[in-house]
Amino acid sequence: MFRRASFGLPPLRGLLPLLFLLVLWQAIDPKGSPYFPPPSAWWTGLAALARSGRLASALSATLTTFFLAIALACVIGGLAGLLIGRSRGARRALGPLLEFCRGLPPPVMVPVGVLLLGYVEGLKLVIVVLVAVWPILLNTASSTAALSDLLGEVSQTFRLGRFATLRKIVVPSAVPAFLVGVRGAVPLAIIITLLVEMLTSLPGIGSLIVISQRQFHSAEVYGLLVVVGLVGFVINGAFVMIEGMLLSRWPPRAGYVQGT
Amino acid sequence: MRADRINIPGIVTLLLVAAAWEASVRTGLVTFEYLPAPSAIAVAFAGIVRSGELLTNTAHTLRSVLIGWVLAGLIGGALGLIFGLSRFARRWFLASLEVLRPLPAIAFLPVALLLFSFSLTTELVVMIYASIWPMFINTMGGVSDVASRLHDVSLTLKLTRMQTLWKVLLPAAAPAIVVGARLCLGTTLVMAIIAEMIGNPHGLGYAVVSALMSIQPEQMFAYVLFIGVLAIALNYCLIVATRRLLPAYGREAANHV
Secondary structure, three states: OOOOOOOOOOOHHHHHHHHHHHHHHHHHOOOOOOOOOOHHHHHHHHHHHHHOOHHHHHHHHHHHHHHHHHHHHHHHHHHHHHHHHHOHHHHHHHHHHHHHHHHOOHHHHHHHHHHHHOOOOOHHHHHHHHHHHHHHHHHHHHHHHOOOHHHHHHHHHOOOOHHHHHHHHHHHHHHHHHHHHHHHHHHHHHHHHHHHHHHHOOOOHHHHHHHHHHOOOHHHHHHHHHHHHHHHHHHHHHHHHHHHHHHOOOOOOHHHOOOO | OOOOOOOHHHHHHHHHHHHHHHHHHHOOOOOOOOOOOHHHHHHHHHHHHHOOHHHHHHHHHHHHHHHHHHHHHHHHHHHHHHHHHOHHHHHHHHHHHHHHOOOOHHHHHHHHHHHHOOOHHHHHHHHHHHHHHHHHHHHHHHHHHHHHHHHHHHHHOOOOHHHHHHHHHHHHHHHHHHHHHHHHHHHHHHHHHHHHHHOOOOHHHHHHHHHHHOOOHHHHHHHHHHHHHHHHHHHHHHHHHHHHHOHHHHHHHHHOO
């Protein structure tokens, strides 16, 4: 996979153009237009939302859904992926169905969930899990299936039982691909959480930002955009760090096992 | 999991799932109030095909996907080329983009709605913002990866900068760029559907939501399944095209989903 492995973190001075643009925006302050409030107004809008307590409750609703959904998707996707990957028959029988589920664009799961479950508390969670589980499941399954014969012979040589083979050989060799799956699932889960909130007006950042937009509180909309951006940045960054820490115990290139 | 032979157990599973679905709805086994049976979905599908509704909506979505894909591909590719080749750009500008990249594109929808209201522009802005990134990252990665390895060749052959670009860098980076283009297409379709659900009341995304709002479950499921098939067909076309264009890399690129 062609990721920017060769770069590492770009130098921080690269942030200067963005800062410059924001300062310029503030300085010009297109007062005539209600659509381009300057950054200071974003802050005022956000502060108002924060004082009323709406920001904190929306943020916690969104983050709760996201973290629960990712945790559930990891457990379900990881276990199902291992099971499906271990059995050639299951892979072949479930193949087309799984391919279809993966190919289905995630946003269409939202109306399906709303239709079947109605506007209930657990709706957000169910939909986000349903969407986030596929990349994890399929990556785990394909890497488990692609386990090299050599490793299979290792387990025979050491006369490992089924459980010991699973614990000592199968699971460790599936971890890098599992993490690649989670890396795909994280941004997807954020987007779908926000989408469910926007479509159903269930409490969260997504519905908050849509309400501000409908009331033409443009400063709040920009402010919330920054909040969402920060949340995305922190979550993705944290995941890359965790992934790096976990993978430091695996041989390099192991993370390249991907796809089906 | 893709086999060249016909996957009989796989097809049997699909049929079994459909049959179980049909049976459980007919016998009232499942308690979902609005779950239609596959046969009812098939009837609804025939209905939207006959009324021409499906064709109009598909045409709208495919048109915006195509426009968005080409624009995002060009912008992302150009940015990727600049950042892959220029250390200066990477040092002084890359961090700004890296901060913007994880911003969930869907959060741009309300901003785009403020600026452009319910329009194709809103749809395209959100689509393009989201799908620039896969193209950008892959092109930048591909080009800079090559730059270190094949640089000596162009020095030895005394190629000019333009020659180096066309004869060494771009061909060598082509597989990465093609992967970027494929990911880019997938993202464009997903974002088009999201944008149509919220921002631009046309196309397949809107059709699904409006079927939901008017409580026509059969029609909604017909659209959902059709969107799934369409997405898979688009991806498949691109895999085939990749194999034709880059026979040597097609296999490798197709595996990087």
